[in-house]
Every structure is written in structure tokens, then in C-alpha cells.
Amino acid sequence: MDQEELINAYLEGKLSPEDQRLFEQLLENQPEYKTILEEHRQLKIAVTLEERSKIKDFLEELDQKEKGIPKSKGGLRSWIYSGIAACAIVLAGLFLWTSLSMTPGEKIYKSYYETYPNLIAPTVRGESQANLESDAFLAFDNKDYEKAAVLFENLQHEPDSDYAVFYLGICQLELGRPEKAIPLFLKVREDASNPDQITATWYAALGYFQLNKLEEGTQAVNKVARTEGHPLQAKAQELAEILK
Template identity: 35%
Template sequence: MKHEELITGYFEGTLTAEQQRAFEQLLVTDAAFAREVEFQREVRQAIVLNERAQLKQLLRNHEQTKHNATPRLRWWLGAAAAVLLVVGGTWLWLRTSSAPVLYAAYYQAYPNTVLPTVRGGASESTAQAAFRAYDRADYANAEKSFETLYRDTGEAYALLYRGVSLLELGRFADADSVLAQYPAHQPLHGYACWYRALALLRLGERAQAHELLRELAQGTTPLGQTARELLSRL
């Protein structure tokens, strides 16, 4: 499989186990491939956030090195330029009803907003280990550490971050199960519902995803507008 096909499959969640291993190996051994993946991630995030100015600047920055870029990187630059033509217009790419594409378009990992507030106590080392792995994108170890943290302390945020780690690992059913446990009275409940809706969408459970998104769309959380946009594409 060509490198660009591996990258597309990664973001659309369609890689087989063998292809996923090949993708992860290339990330470690091929610096140009890793740069392409990161660039494509930034382009997709820029589109999802409707940041046209951000995307233009991103393309300008890469244009400076375009003539020295590898053929594969030039391929992605061209693809990004084509995407720019529809941003703010028809949003053709986002309007597809394909669950993997919608998932890739709207998903991005929740940032670490908790660790700076974790101080002292028996749980400190576990929390630090969990977030250290999470920040390094070592989601396999992060997932295990957050599982331990929740079991030992009952901290609700551990459920959210474990759920996101499971999404990163492609374990969508497990992510749904974990995120469904998030207490409704906790501050990050809306985000747990959002990521659970994405997990359900990726699993093909559109009716359940639709129900969660409708609740978010009717609420007052910052996710309301994004939930309404995704609902319009389901």
C-alpha cells in the first residue's frame, strides 16, 4: 500500500491490523512520513474548526519548502490546496455521509487540562504517569493508567481521558462503554457525551449517536454548535 493510502486509511479509520502496524512502523522509521501525517492532521483540524485563515497560513508555510519536498509531501500539499477551495463554500468533503470520514473530520483528542491541578495524595504518581503517556500520544499505556486511576480514586476525568485513549487506539466499542459511565453531574459530562457520540458513529450506531448529539445541540455547552453541524450531516 502506498504511503498516501496508509495515511488516508489512518484518518478514515479503515486500516487493517497489518496496515496499522505498517503505519506505526513508518511513523518511527520514516521522518518524512511522520511529517506528512502531522501536516495532514493539522489540515483536517483546521477544516473542522472552520479556521480558513489558519489553513491559508499553514499552506503558505509549507509552500516555502514545497520545491524541496518529497513527492508524497507535494501530493499532500496539492490535496490541501484543493481542500482550501471548498472551505467556507460548499464544504463538499465534510458533507459526505460516510461514518469513517465524518469521524475523522470531527474527531480530535481532548487536551490535557487536568494535570496542573493534580497535587499530592496517593494518586499523584498514577495521574502523572497517565498524563505523561497521554501527552506523548502513548495511548496504550495512557489507557491502562487511567483505568487504574479511576479504579483507585474514582476520579471522573479518568473516564474521559481513558475513553479518548481508547478512541485513539481504534477500540470504539470499549470507548463507548467507558464514556457511558461518566457521571452526568460532573463538569466534563458534555465532552464525554461528544466523544461517546463519535464512538457510536464510528461503530455504525447512528440512531444512538444522533440522540446524544441532539442533547448536546439543545444544551448550552460550547459543543452545541459543533453538534448541530454534525447532526446536519448524518
């Protein structure tokens, strides 16, 4: 049982008496665990209260909309109301479980990651002349990231291939392989005047966050945040403030 599972099991009262006693001894001997435990407890409370509020608001809104239904249909109305309430509670529980099971870095990644669009070779269905580049971007646009990754892998050895290295990195992020994506983004030419390099730095940061490497991710975000005029500067500044 890892640290996350252990803390959640303790908060949910699922530890055996012996395991609970050992865990409480751990809290006494290692004060840093008390801090982590309290953070988890506050997060659980905050998420639960937020979801309860959302459910209450949702049901009140539904009730207002449903008041126009004639009384003769009250049985149906009650059944619909109860069914939706049950579904909302299940969804809230699923949201809570998913949120609490993610690391801080994964939450940042989930909040800020967006697939970078194809800005190199717009694909037109039915074009007569096919080549490696157009095939790669056609697969990319079709979200066939496995195939696109193979094609970009072949393209990256061509002259002026920074774009292929970059899009191969995006494919690796989409495939859940941040450990492979980050070195690719770092290969994009180190040039302060190169906007592609700054964009690659942003996606490298997201890769670090997906791996929960918060220090490396924060350093990369700060670099983007300091780049005047870059399209990602505002988003990076917003995240940098959160990370302070």
C-alpha cells in the same frame, strides 16, 4: 466481498460477466441496492470533479508562479511541472480511494474528532514528585496511549475518578477501539449540570460514528446540541444539521 467492495467493483467494471449478471439481478430484486448504488456513483463523481478542480487550480497557480523563470530553464521548468502534476494526480486517486472506502460514520468521525487535551494535571518535565496520576497524564501528553490506558485503568477505581474514566475512553478512541471507549464515556456521572458528562456524550457519539452506528451517534449529538452554553454545543448543532 462485502457490499462496499461489491458496489465499487461494479462501478469500476471489475466484476466478471457472471458476477455482473448476478449483481444486476440483485438490483432488480432488491430496489434498496439501486439507491445505495446511485449514492456511491454520485459520490464518486462529486469527489472526482472536486479533485480535478483542485488539481487544475493548483497547476494554474503553479504556472503563474513559474512564469518568472527564464526560458533557458524551460526544460527544468517543464520537468518540475510534469512531476508535480503526476504527484497531484496520484494524491487525488489516493484521496478518492480512501474517501470511498470509508463508511458514512467513519467520514463523520474523521471530520469531527479531535483529541481532548489534558486539562487535569499539566505535566512538567523534571518534577520531583511522581505519582500515578502524573505518570498517566505524562504518557497521555506524549501520545503513548497504550501506557496511559493502563494507568488510567488503575486510576478509575479511585474516589472522584470520573476524569480517569473519561481519559481512558479517549485513549481507547486513539487506539482505534471505539467499542471499548463508548461504555467508558457512558459511565461518566449522568448529571445534566455536569459539563464533563456532556463532553463524554460528544465523544461517545464520535465512537458510535466510528462504528457506523448512525442512529446512536445522532441521538448523542442531539443531546449535546441541546445543552445551552456548553463549549461543544455549536459544533454539535452544526453536525446535527448535517445529519437531518
